[in-house]
Amino acid sequence: MVGDNPISVSDIKRVLRRWWWILPITTVFFGGLGTLAALVLPKKYMSQTMVLVEQPTVSDKIVAPVINEDLNRRLESMQQQILSRSRLQPVIEKLNLYPNERGKVHMEDLVDRLRSGVKITPLEPMAGTQNRQFPGFYINVTFNNGQLAQQICSEITSMFLAENAKKRGDATGRTVEFVQQALSEAQKKLDDQDAKLAAFKQRHPYEQPGTENTNLSLLTGMNTQLESNTQSLSRAQQEKALTESLLAQQEASWKQSISSETGANPETLDQQLTVLQDQLVNLEARYTPQHPDVLKTQRAIEELKKRIAAQQRAGVPAPAISKPNAIEPPNLQQLRARLRQEDISIADLTKAQATIQAQIRTLQGRIQSSPVVEQEFKDLTRDYQTASENYNDLLKKSNSAELAGVLENKQESETFNIFDPPSLPNQPSFPNKLLFAGGGFGGGLAIGFALLYLLAAMDKSLHNERDVERGLKLPLLVSIPSLDVVAGQVKRVANMVDKDLQPQRGVSA
Numbered sequence: 001m002v003g004d005n006p007i008s009v010s011d012i013k014r015v016l017r018r019w020w021w022i023l024p025i026t027t028v029f030f031g032g033l034g035t036l037a038a039l040v041l042p043k044k045y046m047s048q049t050m051v052l053v054e055q056p057t058v059s060d061k062i063v064a065p066v067i068n069e070d071l072n073r074r075l076e077s078m079q080q081q082i083l084s085r086s087r088l089q090p091v092i093e094k095l096n097l098y099p100n101e102r103g104k105v106h107m108e109d110l111v112d113r114l115r116s117g118v119k120i121t122p123l124e125p126m127a128g129t130q131n132r133q134f135p136g137f138y139i140n141v142t143f144n145n146g147q148l149a150q151q152i153c154s155e156i157t158s159m160f161l162a163e164n165a166k167k168r169g170d171a172t173g174r175t176v177e178f179v180q181q182a183l184s185e186a187q188k189k190l191d192d193q194d195a196k197l198a199a200f201k202q203r204h205p206y207e208q209p210g211t212e213n214t215n216l217s218l219l220t221g222m223n224t225q226l227e228s229n230t231q232s233l234s235r236a237q238q239e240k241a242l243t244e245s246l247l248a249q250q251e252a253s254w255k256q257s258i259s260s261e262t263g264a265n266p267e268t269l270d271q272q273l274t275v276l277q278d279q280l281v282n283l284e285a286r287y288t289p290q291h292p293d294v295l296k297t298q299r300a301i302e303e304l305k306k307r308i309a310a311q312q313r314a315g316v317p318a319p320a321i322s323k324p325n326a327i328e329p330p331n332l333q334q335l336r337a338r339l340r341q342e343d344i345s346i347a348d349l350t351k352a353q354a355t356i357q358a359q360i361r362t363l364q365g366r367i368q369s370s371p372v373v374e375q376e377f378k379d380l381t382r383d384y385q386t387a388s389e390n391y392n393d394l395l396k397k398s399n400s401a402e403l404a405g406v407l408e409n410k411q412e413s414e415t416f417n418i419f420d421p422p423s424l425p426n427q428p429s430f431p432n433k434l435l436f437a438g439g440g441f442g443g444g445l446a447i448g449f450a451l452l453y454l455l456a457a458m459d460k461s462l463h464n465e466r467d468v469e470r471g472l473k474l475p476l477l478v479s480i481p482s483l484d485v486v487a488g489q490v491k492r493v494a495n496m497v498d499k500d501l502q503p504q505r506g507v508s509a
Helices: 009-019 022-040 071-082 085-095 107-116 146-203 212-262 266-286 292-314 330-409 433-458 465-472 483-508
Strands: 045-054 118-122 136-143 415-420
Touching: 009 433, 022 433, 045 146, 071 118, 071 146, 085 107, 085 146, 107 118, 136 146, 146 330, 146 415, 212 266, 212 330, 266 292
Parallel strands: none
Antiparallel strands: 045 136, 045 415, 118 136
């Protein structure tokens, strides 16, 4: 009896002696069943090819790659695209796959069936390498015909190679186009900033940073020139006043001499009056009204006016002055020329003074506006520098992208190369006869042992003292061995006795 009790070695021996025939039956039956299944099941042939990922021939330190996407994700993306219906349906139609089922089964089901037979397996990188990117991948295609499996594998491999070249070419083209567009916009911004900076320099040619010392030096020089000009103008005005005084005196003397020669007449008195009036104007410009010379001249003018009035009342005719006597002497002419020259000099000095004052005001305005102009210049310079750096950076990227495009066109960048062409399978990969037969025999043996265990577990009979004590839950008082056991023991004892008596019999004889 086994029941819930653990199976002992004696139980195993007893079960094997009783039901040993179950093991060969189950082993042979299931082994034959596995062999039959290997012969009956539809055969599948697997074609395999290995594609290696060739690294660029030019170092990425010289030409930066355009595509930085991880190869694993890129391969997964390509796998999803290649195994889509739009890609696999043309393969089914081109190779005339599933000819008997195409009119009965929906195309989606046929595509799913073909997709299930395609497997992409990445190659593992070598241990110890720092680059964890896989060096290539396997393409396995399983189909019910070996030649068709090879052709399908070739089509799938060609699609992978073409898709990789297309993706890299498109990515390179889009990158070059994007960088060129960004470069054009950056150049436009740089030109705008350059134009603004040039216009600023034209508006403020003398107020840019670094011109403060120059403007201060110019202002100091202008102040010195203004002081010198003011002194020169003052001297010129003094000389003019002196010349006018000399001219008035000599002209008065000349007119008096003419009067003494011709006699007093209204015309001469009028001339004397004019001279005295001019002299009074000059004296009033130089002195105060209480100055003795001013008062003396005023009295002389009044006396002349009285004399002129008396002559007019008396009706005295005015004698004509001879022409030779009307010509001014050379000294008067020199004084008048000198006076005109001094007027010209004063006018030039006054004009120069106005010019210098205007220049001083301009320089003062420049110095006062320098902080504002400097801040504006810094803003323009910073914007120009930013635009210039952006343009130079995009220019480098554009050149790099164009070089990458050249490498893509020459197939010098990362490419997929077929290392092993698609194989032509001669033996089916499924079902494997040895695997099926071995699995059947092993499964039959396992099932046989399972049946033996069930038989032993279901056995309720009592075979020894342990089974009696555990089954009845009572102590064992006495046990009667089976007759075959007693007979065997008696036979063994008899044999031992015969062996002991044989030497004694030989001695008595």
